[in-house]
Amino acid sequence: MATAKVTDIEQRGRRLLRHLIRQERRRLLSAVLLAVAAVACQLVPYLMAYRVAVELVTEVDPDGGALTRYALVALVAIAAGTTLMGGALAISHLCAYWLLYRLRRRIANRLAVLPLGEVSRRGSGAIGKLAMEDVERIEVFVAHMLPDAVASLSVVAATTVWLFAIDWRLALAAVAVVPLALLGLRHATRGSGTWVAQWHGAGMAMNQAITEFLHGIKTVKVFNRQSDTVARATGAVRGYVAAETRWGTAFLPGGAAYFTVMAANVVVVVPVGLWLYRDGAVDLPTLLLFLLLSLGYTAPLTKLTGYSSQLRQVRFGADEIAALLDAPALPDTHQRVPLGPAAVELTDVTFGYRPDRTVLEGVTLRAEPGEVTAIVGPSGSGKTTIARLVARFFDVSAGTVTVGGVDVRELAVDQLMDTVAVVFQDPFLFHDTIRANLTLGQPDVDDESVYRAARAARCHDFILALPQGYDTIVGERGATLSGGERQRISIARALLKDAPVVVLDEATASTDPENEVLIQQAVASLAAGRTLLVIAHRLTTVRNAGRIVVMTDGRVVESGRHEDLLRAGGTYAGLWEDATTSARWSLGATDTRSGASR
Known part of the structure; x- marks a missing residue:
């Protein structure tokens, strides 16, 4: 053979x-x-x-x-x-x-x-x-x-x-x-x-x-x-x-x-x-x-x-x-079909990156149009994998992923890309101007639209402060910008795309508190009138989400609003307790060091 x-x-x-x-x-x-x-x-x-x-x-x-x-x-x-x-x-x-x-x-x-x-x-x-x-x-x-x-x-x-x-x-x-x-x-x-x-x-x-x-x-x-x-x-x-x-x-x-x-x-x-x-x-x-x-x-x-x-x-x-x-391409029907309200739904989804290892098993969840749906859970629970399946970077092994009521495998790939925008944890910026990175795939967009998106994403001011403003070269992979600045530019890029479904993959996982506030404000602008699926590492950033889906070992174990999940005393309550305890420990350690220094 x-x-x-x-x-x-x-x-x-x-x-x-x-x-x-x-x-x-x-x-x-x-x-x-x-x-x-x-x-x-x-x-x-x-x-x-x-x-x-x-x-x-x-x-x-x-x-x-x-x-x-x-x-x-x-x-x-x-x-x-x-x-x-x-x-x-x-x-x-x-x-x-x-x-x-x-x-x-x-x-x-x-x-x-x-x-x-x-x-x-x-x-x-x-x-x-x-x-x-x-x-x-x-x-x-x-x-x-x-x-x-x-x-x-x-x-x-x-x-x-x-x-x-x-x-x-x-x-x-x-x-x-x-x-x-x-x-x-x-x-x-x-x-x-x-x-x-x-x-x-x-x-x-x-x-x-x-x-x-x-x-x-x-x-x-x-x-x-x-x-x-x-x-x-x-x-x-x-x-x-x-x-x-x-x-x-x-x-x-x-x-x-x-x-x-x-x-x-x-x-x-x-x-x-x-x-x-x-x-x-x-x-x-x-x-x-x-x-x-x-x-x-x-x-x-x-x-x-x-x-x-x-x-x-x-x-x-x-x-x-x-x-x-x-090598076989991702199957593409090349058929643009009418879509219903931009809901995202996974039904009994099973998936593994390798045949011998299953990452998701029997996952069912729904993100409603115009609502923020957060997916939380321990590292390795399959959160990012869901984001990749919605954007159809991979096809499911079993079950279905639908956007607007249509299986993503039945949509033309370009229609799916027009419908779904993804903001990654480590956004990629090309060695080009900020304007070119913002208008990626939309070279004919007018300046006012660019500025409006940048303001909404809380990045207009720092862009204007750069030597050449929007014409500043950002370096390879955006090396001349901070992580928070790159993240806000990627959110502005998603706003310009104006897709009805937006997936945020750990958008604030590695940012400082000041940038986290700015990114949260940018995300609020992004959420307006869209279906927002947020893969969250910091639970504090999604406590106001319309629905929180909790995952463990590739399965959905809980879902609901923040207060309801806390009252249930399950996995989410434990994660929240760990997060708040860690925050108190950090603050206490800081106070101790401050007292020692005094």
């Missing part, structure tokens, strides 16, 4: 390469033809050298005019060959860049429709390697390898025919080393598929480790774990070096024999040629021509050998890209 699966992936990679080449087949064909013409021009100087040798050896008084013509023809051929090869490479590069553009767009479009779990499983480092490094190798294949390989094959074919046409005995001497060299190459490339797979896997692991290190650099510094994380990244780099070294070591004996024997054809041509010349079987011009051609005869073959190694890398990368492009 595993072998069949690998073979299927390899077939998809080959199909992808063929498809890419077919997209630009006309221009690539013209590039190949120009390359072949360039090769023909490259053979002309050898022919002219042969003609000069004949003139000098056979004529007592060589014709100076003829020698000059031969030299001029050789110069023109060299110039024409260089021009034609330049044109071939220019066309092939143009084709390659267009192919890269389209391929990267396909990768981006596929990532946009894949389930979040599939993207997370692959990892940003591995996906980054596919989109950058492996795609670049396809550019090298199309822009360089394809025309060069055709040119090299043309050189070998044309030279071989020419050599046999002149003297079949010397031609056999010139090509005699090729079969022996190929035996060495066969030994060198034995098991190369395994070596390439290990090398490629190590490269993806290295990219993932380095990407993870860079993304987590703040945490690494705060916890003073530089040595551990650097060691992990260094270990991944060493793994990559080791994989490449093993591959090179396996190739070395046969490869060295191949290149040595390939370069030794002149060792065969010289004695055979001198023997035939001594017996009068060949003349001196013919011997000189064979010596010239034999010196360069095997060079195109060795170039092709280098390309064959690169082609394995290209094909392996194409296999991985094809596997990503063929």
